Amino acid sequence: MTATKNGAPELLIRPTIKDLEVSPIREIAHLGMKQTDVIPLWFGEPDLPTPDFIIKASDKALREGHTFYTPNRGIPELITSLSSYMSSLYGRIISEKRIIVTSAAMNGMMMLSETIINPGDNIVAVTPVWPNFFRCIEIMGGEVRMNPLSPREDGWNLELDKLLEICDHRTRAIYVNSPNNPTGWVMSHAEMEALLEFCRRKHIWIISDEVYARVIYDKHYAPSFLEIAEPDDLVMIVNSFSKSWAMTGWRLGWITGPPALIPILEKLTEYNVASPPTASQHAGVTAVREGERFMKDMVQKYKVARDTIQQRLGSMSRVTMPRPDAAFYAFFRIEDVADSRAFAKKLLEETKVGLAPGIAFGEGGEEYFRICYAKSPDVLSLALDRLEPILNQ
Numbered sequence: 001m002t003a004t005k006n007g008a009p010e011l012l013i014r015p016t017i018k019d020l021e022v023s024p025i026r027e028i029a030h031l032g033m034k035q036t037d038v039i040p041l042w043f044g045e046p047d048l049p050t051p052d053f054i055i056k057a058s059d060k061a062l063r064e065g066h067t068f069y070t071p072n073r074g075i076p077e078l079i080t081s082l083s084s085y086m087s088s089l090y091g092r093i094i095s096e097k098r099i100i101v102t103s104a105a106m107n108g109m110m111m112l113s114e115t116i117i118n119p120g121d122n123i124v125a126v127t128p129v130w131p132n133f134f135r136c137i138e139i140m141g142g143e144v145r146m147n148p149l150s151p152r153e154d155g156w157n158l159e160l161d162k163l164l165e166i167c168d169h170r171t172r173a174i175y176v177n178s179p180n181n182p183t184g185w186v187m188s189h190a191e192m193e194a195l196l197e198f199c200r201r202k203h204i205w206i207i208s209d210e211v212y213a214r215v216i217y218d219k220h221y222a223p224s225f226l227e228i229a230e231p232d233d234l235v236m237i238v239n240s241f242s243k244s245w246a247m248t249g250w251r252l253g254w255i256t257g258p259p260a261l262i263p264i265l266e267k268l269t270e271y272n273v274a275s276p277p278t279a280s281q282h283a284g285v286t287a288v289r290e291g292e293r294f295m296k297d298m299v300q301k302y303k304v305a306r307d308t309i310q311q312r313l314g315s316m317s318r319v320t321m322p323r324p325d326a327a328f329y330a331f332f333r334i335e336d337v338a339d340s341r342a343f344a345k346k347l348l349e350e351t352k353v354g355l356a357p358g359i360a361f362g363e364g365g366e367e368y369f370r371i372c373y374a375k376s377p378d379v380l381s382l383a384l385d386r387l388e389p390i391l392n393q
Contacts, residue, residue, distance in 0.1 A: 017139065020135055020138065023131065023360060024360040025131075025360045028348060028356065029042045031345065031348060032354040038353070039352060039353045039354065039379060039386070041356075041371050041373075042354045044328075044329065044374075046243075046246055046248070046298075047376060048298060048374070049246065050249075051291070053286060053291075053294075054247065054283045054287050057283045058279045058280065058283035061283070062279050066278050067279070069278070070278050072267075072270050072274070073100045073101060073262065073269070074101025074254070074275070074276055075101075078101055078281045078282075078284050079100075079101065081288040082099050082254055083099060084288075086226060086256065089221055090226050090227050091227075092226065094226060094256060095231065095259065097262065098256050098259055098262065099255070099256055099262070100254065100265045101276045101281060101284075102252075102255055102269070103251050103253070103273045103276045104252060104253045105209070105238050105239065106132060106253075107251075107273060107276075108254070109136050110136045110272065111255075112136075112236055112238070112255070112265075113133075113136040113137055116173060117142040118140075120142070121142045122170050123137050123142055123144055123172060123173050123174070124145045124147065124163065124166055124173070124174045125145070125175040125176075125362070126147055126149065126158060126176050126177065127148050127362035127363045128149065128182055128183060128331065128358065129177045130177060131361055133207075133209070146363040146364075147162055147363075148362075148365075149185055149364055151333075152322055154322070155185060156180070156184075156185035156322055160194055163195075164195075167204065171202075171204055172205060173204060173207050174206055174207070175207045175209070176195070176206065176207070176208050177209040177211075178208070178209075178222060179215065179325070180212075180327065181211075181327050181329060182327075182370040183324065183331045184323075184324020184326050184331070186216065186326050187223060189223045192223060192225055192228060193228055196229060196235070199234060200234075205234045205235070207236050208224070208225045208235065210224055210225075210239050211238065211240040211243050212327040214244040214295055214299065215326055215327055216325065216327075217299070217302075217303045217306065217325060217326060231258060231259060232260070234258070236255060236256075236261065237255065237257070238255055239255075240253040241284055241287060243327075244295055245287040245294070245295065246294075247287065250277070252283075302328045302373070304377075305328070305373040306324060306330075308377070309371065309380065309384075310323060310330070312384050313332060313371070313391070314332075316388060316392045317392050318334050318390075318391045318393060319334060319391055320333040320335070321333070329370050329371065330370070330373060331358065331370050332368060332371070333367050334391060337367060338366070338367055339359075340357035340367060341357040341359050343357070347387070347390065351387055351390065352386060355370065358370065371383075
């Protein structure tokens with residue numbers, strides 16, 4: 001046994017784990033949590049509480065004794081409800097055999113990494129994007145290859161040819177988050193069809209992160225690979241209850257994939273979490289079956305907030321902000337700022353507004369900042385009032 005300088009036993013930690021990057025978003029959040037009067041807009045979390053009808057469903061389940069382990073795949077009622085929900089939404093039969101419930105989308109991402117990545121493999125990703133999946137890839141010994149979106153005044157643009165060019169014989173999957181966190185970009189059906197055809201030829205997985213599928217403006221839902229992929233295609237769709245039904249703390253999600261994949265993920269669930277939270281699953285059944293009106297009202301509130309942010313923040317003299325089409329983020333650039341981490345700290349100190357630095361989201365985000373606008377109008381107004389003196393100089 002080796003010892004450190006102070007005589008304590010050396011912790012024998014894998015270098016990959018020991019050297020994992022601390023999220024720059026968490027870094028800003030930890031600084032802000034030590035201060036008072038801070039407006040926290042760093043995390044992707046609405047300030048809407050989970051609606052009462054979902055809470056009551058969980059309470060009822062607990063009182064009826066649903067406090068034990070469930071099947072690894074999830075309770076049958078939830079799987080059936082998700083099959084019906086997706087089949088109705090996308091106009092195609094999405095079989096129960098293709099669905100597994102997860103302890104949030106993050107648990108699903110980790111299991112997918114465990115399933116397909118060998119050391120030395122790479123995953124190609126459209127960026128900027130929520131960074132946590134990258135750490136899953138690194139934990140498994142894989143490499144992340146990034147292809148950034150291009151900013152335009154009316155939104156963001158994917159150069160699909162460049163995305164495909166960086167794939168090689170070690171590419172195991174292409175990762176797409178649409179609607180996208182942090183940009184609000186939405187992949188088109190035509191882009192999905194081209195990507196699917198490429199991956200079929202090359203025998204490459206598509207990992208489609210669709211957790212914001214219902215948080216889209218001027219449409220009922222965002223384009224989905226579920227609309228075009230065949231059941232046996234190498235396509236894995238990750239989804240979550242967190243955003244669509246305001247259930248961030250319930251830790252509940254699901255994966256839809258080829259039927260042959262589900263038993264593999266079922267085994268991995270046993271060794272990751274044993275089974276998703278029981279009460280959350282019963283709440284999820286009610287959310288899926290009865291939550292459509294709540295979801296529509298919620299998205300309408302976000303649309304008003306999006307328009308407010310676009311008008312106020314977008315008009316500040318130092319700000320360049322492509323228009324988001326979905327999700328609930330504004331991703332904007334500040335003139336003469338190259339280090340988003342350092343400037344986010346400066347904004348926190350001088351304005352008491354906490355933003356996520358764009359460097360956290362990979363290539364294409366280094367000079368940008370993310371603001372979560374899924375907040376009450378009063379909170380957003382106060383945050384913008386505080387930011388304006390610096391961003392309007």
